[in-house]
Amino acid sequence: MRERQLIGGELRGTVSDAALVQPQLAWWSKSEDLRLASVRMRAGLLMPMLAQRGIASAWFKAQDASRYRCVVVSKRYDDDTVSQLRRFKRHGGRLVLDLCDNDFLPRSQQEQHLHHVENLRLLATLADAIVTSSEPLARVVARECPTASTAVVISEMPDDPSIVGTSLWDSAWSRWAIAREQAHLNRVAPAGVARLLWFGNANKRDQQNWGMGELARIVPMLVDLNRVFPLHLTVISNNARRFREDVAVLMPSSRYIRWRPSTVEAILRMQHIALIPAQPNEFTACKSDNRVVTALRAGLAVVADPVPSYAPYAEVIQLGEMEAGLRRYLSDPHRRSVDASRGQALVAQSGYADRVLTKWLDVLAL
Template sequence: MFANLSSRWSMSCPNIHREAEIKAQPMTFLPQTRPHIAWWPHTTDKRVASYRLRCLQVMNGLQERGYKTSLWNPDRELPDVLVLSKRFDSKSIRTIVEIADENNLPWVLDFCDNYFDVDINDTFWLDRKRSLVNAAENATSVVNSSRALSEVTHRNCSLKSSINVIADAVEPMVPMGLRSMFSSPSLILQASLYAARMKSSFPDRRRRLVWFGNAASPHASGGMSDITALKSTLEKVHQKKPIQLTIISNDLPLFKKLFSGWHVPVSYLPWSIHTFSWLLRQHGTCLIPANLNEFTLCKTNNRLLTAIEHDVLPVYDPIPSYLEFESFMPAGVNMRNINKAITCDKPDDLISQAKEFAKRKYGLQSILNQWESLFNGIFS
């Protein structure tokens, strides 16, 4: 089903005629007339990437440009435009549709995952799909995080307007400073001791491999289990060129279940906003395998961008949003590309080139321009 994936997506994605991929154009509002923009996210947990990347980071960035932005709940004053960030439960949609109709309030639905292709025997996810379709068809405007996802949304919804594609902005590194030391001293100590031992055993940074991410998704296969498909490959690599693999995730029992009996040194560290950036930078090669399915094909490139931003060379599978980085690193998590990464003569040069490309296209200022263009279109 997924054969020739790279060529298929590179040929089909540019021809999405109904999709409006927002260009980075400056906003035309005068300072004194800039609207109040509020976000109503599905969570405010900073451990959740979609909240940090598609809500908090955008809100803070627009504030620095002089906009009034805020989080919203139904008890607060109405903004000029409301963005529902990955919030599409039926109760919330009934609330916003009623408020919008009564007050002529424009609202935007922003979501970044494929909730359309779900198990038809799972009533919970079928209900979620129906709620998402209802939300998308009632929203003033719909924003998707990838071109592939916008194509799926078009197939499943009858929309009022074209979909706006706005990707995730590069997430900057979070330094492990004094605040982190006071907030999570045990995690800081654990990370520091682990890094010291790892550097002693594997002084060549390129051979310190890392995988990071949620352990599992509630409605799609993938996550930590994606690494298990690489067991034989990594063991063969390790026989000739010793490597170390670190898993940074959020499910220690699952890690113990999946990685017992490996003939490669594998360690687990809990994901924490206080230690993640520092830990990631202690490694030289990041594995980003993907179980290719309808869910992963629609994912954004934020994990690849995160690796590059932290100066770690990514070895990634060819989902559509990653393919534009093939000129820097070939796609495919396989023995050839893993060996190429851990023996690369000038990894810093490759990362520097990829980072410059990522900054131009996915830097926060570029992404903010796209959100501003969206709001400009709503009020024009």
């Protein structure tokens, strides 16, 4: 048995002798950067688990395309990708289209973005199998591509940021950084101050309907609540400038922390309540449950806007109107603590990762 190595955000090496053979499965994502949650949870974490089952996989390389038996494509809708996958199919390869967002909604009305949606429809009809991260997204596929295969819903693997490669220096630095953040919270948010958390990708300034734009939408509500309940907000993201301009200017009792794989889980566990705002629209309706699961695994209470995939957790989180839900937890810390414990137990149930892997094995048909 050989151990896996991860260097510079990419998988290196293997986890078993079975995986030393030529990869029969390729993952072709928009990026190979394991710091991206979608890449990590829908490809990177699956690779070593598949290797343990004797299925070698790797990131797609055009020069090796003729050797692959199956390709899983995700978030690639350019003409070159479509052309290469047509050739792959003509030579008998199996194609799986993996969707974790409603990419049938164009980013803009520019010709390039509209063309990407058309290419997505082409890939859907070309694919031997389609995987989506949620039931609503599977229904979107059926509506947009009625002649395509019926989509199979497969949730993300439970997250494990530690698979992102870090240097020895970064590991040492992270221990200092975690201690620093704990000391900071003990000083600015001692007993009696509710520690709120928002985590996620900031996204671009013109994408105000998701990312940090969603957080900015509820900051005025947090400011009002802070007049009654002592609050401190921690934001874990990838854009300090957006935080300063959209959040900190209104809420002085807040702190930005850059997302790092070596510190994120420890810092999550220091908080009390995770905020997951999501304005109802065709994009957020298709989101998976991974943000709720990540927060509950860290032992946090969760207050979230209603998203269909969050419904199974309704008994252990505050799901619905965010201000009302947050008020309930701030007014009743015992209820908050009980729900956080119950939620953590719910998502810790054994077999979750194995069930995800079994579904992927059925879809890959290798």
